[in-house]
Amino acid sequence: MNTRAGAVGRRLLAGCAGLALAATLAACGGGGDEADGSGVTVKGAYGKVTVEGEPKRVVALTVQAAEILVELGIQPKAVATSQKEIDQMYPWLDGVFTGKLDPELTPSGAADPEAIGAHEPDLIVGATWNIAEHVYKQLTDVAPTFPGLGAGNDDWDKVTVALGELTGNDGKKLVSNVDGTCEKARKKLPGLDGKKYQYVASEKGQFRFGNGSWMECFGLKAADNQDNDQNTDAAVSEEQIEQLDADVLAIWDPDGLKKDVEDDPRFKDLPANTTGALLWVDLPLASATNSPGPLSFDYFIERLLPELESAGKD
Numbered sequence: 001m002n003t004r005a006g007a008v009g010r011r012l013l014a015g016c017a018g019l020a021l022a023a024t025l026a027a028c029g030g031g032g033d034e035a036d037g038s039g040v041t042v043k044g045a046y047g048k049v050t051v052e053g054e055p056k057r058v059v060a061l062t063v064q065a066a067e068i069l070v071e072l073g074i075q076p077k078a079v080a081t082s083q084k085e086i087d088q089m090y091p092w093l094d095g096v097f098t099g100k101l102d103p104e105l106t107p108s109g110a111a112d113p114e115a116i117g118a119h120e121p122d123l124i125v126g127a128t129w130n131i132a133e134h135v136y137k138q139l140t141d142v143a144p145t146f147p148g149l150g151a152g153n154d155d156w157d158k159v160t161v162a163l164g165e166l167t168g169n170d171g172k173k174l175v176s177n178v179d180g181t182c183e184k185a186r187k188k189l190p191g192l193d194g195k196k197y198q199y200v201a202s203e204k205g206q207f208r209f210g211n212g213s214w215m216e217c218f219g220l221k222a223a224d225n226q227d228n229d230q231n232t233d234a235a236v237s238e239e240q241i242e243q244l245d246a247d248v249l250a251i252w253d254p255d256g257l258k259k260d261v262e263d264d265p266r267f268k269d270l271p272a273n274t275t276g277a278l279l280w281v282d283l284p285l286a287s288a289t290n291s292p293g294p295l296s297f298d299y300f301i302e303r304l305l306p307e308l309e310s311a312g313k314d
Helices: 003-011 063-071 083-089 113-117 133-139 156-167 171-187 213-218 238-243 258-263 271-275 283-290 294-309
Strands: 033-035 039-044 047-052 058-060 123-125 196-203 206-209 235-237 248-252 278-281
Touching: 039 156, 047 156, 058 063, 063 083, 063 156, 063 171, 063 294, 083 283, 113 133, 123 156, 156 171, 171 213, 171 294, 196 213, 196 235, 206 238, 213 248, 213 283, 213 294, 235 238, 248 271, 248 283, 278 283, 278 294, 283 294
Parallel strands: 058 123, 196 248, 248 278
Antiparallel strands: 033 039, 039 047, 196 206, 206 235
């Protein structure tokens, strides 16, 4: 795995990307307001971000941000990815971006101010995991920069609302539309309503928690030990595998440990394994669920709903 690919893979469990409902929408996005009567300001991770007028040359440093921008009606001038990454990790986005695919915007996973500046952006959108605070100060000399809202991997809906405010579009409506899609999926899974979930990556000697908020799209609730904040490297050790006792268990296997895990007799007795509510997540699904955009939901619902329907019937 090359340096960039390694950075991409590691970030998949960096944080949470949840679906908020109407009650959350009132509080999310950082509270955009008018700046001196001629622009819009939202609160970002490192301070206020002000955009004057409608941005036309947006550079997106995450695929999630680019996906959101497209659904808000804005084609990014450049996106920090490559066609190879889209083919391997984001197949539902093939052909979606018409701007330049430029992985050199974030070599080794970190923002490169010079490469970004070459695109002459009027707005830069990224996340704290690829825009460190000292780099943020350099980027603001190039263009207004939105580095996310502060989490390692912000909730997609909050990012959507903030980007909607910065670009003069209705992010709340977009989030509401996705919630409608989830509601249709939930109706097909009455037996899962309110059941508990866990989402982990199988690693040598442990199961590390990843973002599982996407599972709430199916009417599930986080297990008591599920860590969706991702502010720590919370994990369940191999010796305590019995703690993976949620009704629905999703596992991403980045290191090819599936056979070893399945051969553990304790694993065979886990509740999710005995009821058929065990999901093995591949790389595209890990990408779609960990940092989703509006189009990601259609992709993972289509792929996972059939597996869940047998477990989700009354």
